[in-house]
Amino acid sequence: MSGEPRAGLTGWERALERFQRTLLGHVFPREPVELLDALRRECDSNVVRCSENRILAPNAYDIELDPEIHEELAGADGKVGMLLTDRLARHGERNGYEWAGPLAVHITRAESVPNGRYRVAGRVMPHVRADGFAPVTE
Template sequence: MSSLTGLERALERFGGSLLAQLRHKEPVELVEALRKECDDNTVVCSENRTVVPNAYDVELAEFAYEELERRGARVDQILTDSLLRHGQDRGYEWAGPLAVHVTRSRDVPNGRYRVASQVMQHVRADAFRL
């Protein structure tokens, strides 16, 4: 069981009621999915060097995205900060500048969200699409 950090509590504040509607899951489920995507795509280069993707795309169901947008939530930055801290805790090296981009989608397989990652040399959260 993971403890909530300040950033995750902020995510819960911004989207708590909304994300709770998503099949009554904890808001931290999205943060955990992002961390899992990172962990699942590690490349061990040496004993002291583990590289992970730096560009993450989070697609939210349309109603979830619209609610977060209406509330003015900066979920992309909250998720980026949370993932950065996770990588630091694990000793990961990012393949480039880290960014998490949050978009809306009509087609998410679980009805809530989809998380994907890739390596991009130059990335800004507002300028990429996986």
């Protein structure tokens, strides 16, 4: 998020989002906030407008981290991945996105990333059958 007001949010929602970003910045190191912004950008840039009322977003996101940052975030007991998935789900909900399947954020260690800290890539999870998500009837 770039700090500029986003369309569709009320003043209260923007204030709550600023509070949330500030809180995240104090609870976690700087990188998760940057990662969340990168996830949102990746999501927004890869949505597909299928119709006037349907916007499809990729559901699988891979975050590759520099080894030092990966080690630092690993100390958060694996909660960073859950936190980022939750925040990305909220972002999608606010924007009316429909996920291409179950939303997942995978964090891995990488020896080489372009900006020296992380790389984020979104995609539609392969090998997911639509009937696998059909409601179970008994």
